[in-house]
Amino acid sequence: MRPGGDVSARAELIGIDWGTSNLRVMRIAGGGEVLDVRSDPRGAARLAPGHFSDVLHDVAGDWFDDGTPALVCGMAGARGKWREAAYRPCPAGLADLSPVCLGNDSQAILIVPGVALSQDGALEDVMRGEETQVMGLADAPGRRLVVTPGTHSKWIRVEDNAIQDFRTFMTGDLFAAIRTETVLGQDMGNPGIDMDAFQDGVSRALADDALTAALFSVRVERLSDRLAATSTADYLSGLLIGAEIRAQGPADGRSVTLIGAPALNTRYAAALAVAGFEDVHTLDGPTATARGLWRIHEAHRR
Amino acid sequence: MRPGGDVSARAELIGIDWGTSNLRVMRIAGGGEVLDVRSDPRGAARLAPGHFSDVLHDVAGDWFDDGTPALVCGMAGARGKWREAAYRPCPAGLADLSPVCLGNDSQAILIVPGVALSQDGALEDVMRGEETQVMGLADAPGRRLVVTPGTHSKWIRVEDNAIQDFRTFMTGDLFAAIRTETVLGQDMGNPGIDMDAFQDGVSRALADDALTAALFSVRVERLSDRLAATSTADYLSGLLIGAEIRAQGPADGRSVTLIGAPALNTRYAAALAVAGFEDVHTLDGPTATARGLWRIHEAHRR
Numbered sequence: 001m002r003p004g005g006d007v008s009a010r011a012e013l014i015g016i017d018w019g020t021s022n023l024r025v026m027r028i029a030g031g032g033e034v035l036d037v038r039s040d041p042r043g044a045a046r047l048a049p050g051h052f053s054d055v056l057h058d059v060a061g062d063w064f065d066d067g068t069p070a071l072v073c074g075m076a077g078a079r080g081k082w083r084e085a086a087y088r089p090c091p092a093g094l095a096d097l098s099p100v101c102l103g104n105d106s107q108a109i110l111i112v113p114g115v116a117l118s119q120d121g122a123l124e125d126v127m128r129g130e131e132t133q134v135m136g137l138a139d140a141p142g143r144r145l146v147v148t149p150g151t152h153s154k155w156i157r158v159e160d161n162a163i164q165d166f167r168t169f170m171t172g173d174l175f176a177a178i179r180t181e182t183v184l185g186q187d188m189g190n191p192g193i194d195m196d197a198f199q200d201g202v203s204r205a206l207a208d209d210a211l212t213a214a215l216f217s218v219r220v221e222r223l224s225d226r227l228a229a230t231s232t233a234d235y236l237s238g239l240l241i242g243a244e245i246r247a248q249g250p251a252d253g254r255s256v257t258l259i260g261a262p263a264l265n266t267r268y269a270a271a272l273a274v275a276g277f278e279d280v281h282t283l284d285g286p287t288a289t290a291r292g293l294w295r296i297h298e299a300h301r302r
Numbered sequence: 303m304r305p306g307g308d309v310s311a312r313a314e315l316i317g318i319d320w321g322t323s324n325l326r327v328m329r330i331a332g333g334g335e336v337l338d339v340r341s342d343p344r345g346a347a348r349l350a351p352g353h354f355s356d357v358l359h360d361v362a363g364d365w366f367d368d369g370t371p372a373l374v375c376g377m378a379g380a381r382g383k384w385r386e387a388a389y390r391p392c393p394a395g396l397a398d399l400s401p402v403c404l405g406n407d408s409q410a411i412l413i414v415p416g417v418a419l420s421q422d423g424a425l426e427d428v429m430r431g432e433e434t435q436v437m438g439l440a441d442a443p444g445r446r447l448v449v450t451p452g453t454h455s456k457w458i459r460v461e462d463n464a465i466q467d468f469r470t471f472m473t474g475d476l477f478a479a480i481r482t483e484t485v486l487g488q489d490m491g492n493p494g495i496d497m498d499a500f501q502d503g504v505s506r507a508l509a510d511d512a513l514t515a516a517l518f519s520v521r522v523e524r525l526s527d528r529l530a531a532t533s534t535a536d537y538l539s540g541l542l543i544g545a546e547i548r549a550q551g552p553a554d555g556r557s558v559t560l561i562g563a564p565a566l567n568t569r570y571a572a573a574l575a576v577a578g579f580e581d582v583h584t585l586d587g588p589t590a591t592a593r594g595l596w597r598i599h600e601a602h603r604r
Contacts, residue, residue, distance in 0.1 A: 123522055174484065177484050210545070220425055243514055
């Protein structure tokens with residue numbers, strides 16, 4: 001038997017979060033509590049359609065022995081992956097996210113569709129996986145802004161529990177590329193060391209709408225010895241996260257919910273504070289995913 | 303004897319453009335005409351102070367036999383390189399750019415200083431090499447905007463032939479990093495194929511102040527098949543160049559002079575046209591450098 005989790009408790013759902021670069025399989029109790037987790041580096045990006053079933057069986061085949069239903073979210077539902085679960089249009093609430101059946105598998109496995117934003121009939125933006133995290137939030141009337149920070153951060157406008165519209169920012173992807181491939185990355189360490197430098201970067205980006213010029217300030221701050229080499233990664237991170245927040249306009253008392261890894265949630269909360277956002281909530285990403293999978297399962301079970 | 307150039311004509315100056323990644327040595331006639339050029343990949347980035355003289359001798363030692371004076375511009379004058387030629391403050395015209403003597407070299411070699419922009423005593427931006435190109439423009443009263451497109455594009459406000467202020471954009475550096483290191487680079491070819499896609503990228507960036515979100519449109523345009531794989535590099539290039547132009551505000555009849563490689567000048571001229579700039583001039587980069595070196599030499603010779 002593998003280690004970890006409350007293996008004795010009864011799972012009512014097998015939740016499968018199949019992202020681009022990682023697979024997480026969870027035994028989920030009624031209500032969305034995670035009883036046990038297994039992870040695997042075989043993300044959807046490198047798998048052909050015929051391989052998903054084998055990989056899943058390899059990672060957690062024993063969990064399917066008793067006929068527990070399974071629900072998948074993430075890139076596994078993209079075109080050319082396990083099986084396409086076509087994007088649902090905005091606004092998209094719990095009732096709109098009816099999962100798609102895998103069909104020819106003996107095991108009952110369903111896939112949550114992604115959500116697409118269109119304007120005048122033209123596709124504007126897409127998400128796969130984040131819709132499940134948004135559904136994992138407790139029901140609440142009114143408006144809120146939900147942020148899923150990461151490689152491709154999404155800022156999602158939610159009203160009465162339905163996704164109204166959203167926008168994707170290349171933040172994490174750009175951060176990594178700038179660090180490894182540009183002149184700014186010379187001698188750059190890891191972020192998470194100098195919170196003052198991070199907040200300076202946020203402030204700079206909030207005050208400057210020319211990001212590709214503001215980025216050059218990393219070099220000038222180093223040249224002038226105002227920024228230590230160990231602080232440049234935090235300053236750069238602040239610039240990029242600040243640019244996301246700048247695009248949201250003034251805080252205006254809006255409520256923001258961050259759904260991400262704890263360390264990222266902390267950084268974004270600090271950046272939002274610089275920009276005057278005062279009503280900020282955080283939720284751990286995997287927790288939101290498990291709850292969302294449970295709520296989608298519950299809303300659509302037959 | 304090496305091939306190329308009008309070797310028989312008399313050189314009045316040896317011009318040395320020592321950039322980060324490349325060295326160009328020119329025999330220059332009175333007035334700034336280039337008689338002969340030699341290039342070498344030993345850029346200033348990888349050379350220790352003691353090696354510059356040897357490399358120069360190796361590449362063009364025979365050109366120094368008759369005691370012709372020599373003038374250097376570019377990164378060779380940075381701190382920790384051949385010899386530091388400290389930044390001169392803005393505004394900086396021909397009279398302010400007095401070259402610094404190398405000192406202990408037997409050959410009379412001088413180095414053109416870079417230019418720094420400061421605000422309230424704090425360093426804001428720096429240039430090394432572009433100041434020489436600006437000095438290579440024909441004298442003209444009044445204002446113009448000079449652009450040196452490239453890895454780190456500079457937008458330079460010139461008034462009565464003096465550099466008033468300027469701003470550096472990470473455009474070329476970011477383009478390369480995005481192409482090799484982010485999800486947008488998948489299947490991306492080279493730019494220079496689809497001018498419509500380039501102009502679409504420019505228009506998109508001109509209308510959108512959230513660049514890190516606009517960049518994600520590369521992926522959405524591909525997903526929706528509105529953009530062919532072969533056109534994505536042009537679209538991305540348009541987004542980044544468009545972001546530079548957006549930061550300049552409305553055209554307002556301003557005159558712009560582009561100093562760069564012909565292919566880059568053409569792209570920027572097309573992008574400026576999209577933004578309504580009508581008075582656009584172009585000058586080849588090496589030509590501007592040679593003329594600038596000549597004019598600085600002439601203004602400061604003893």
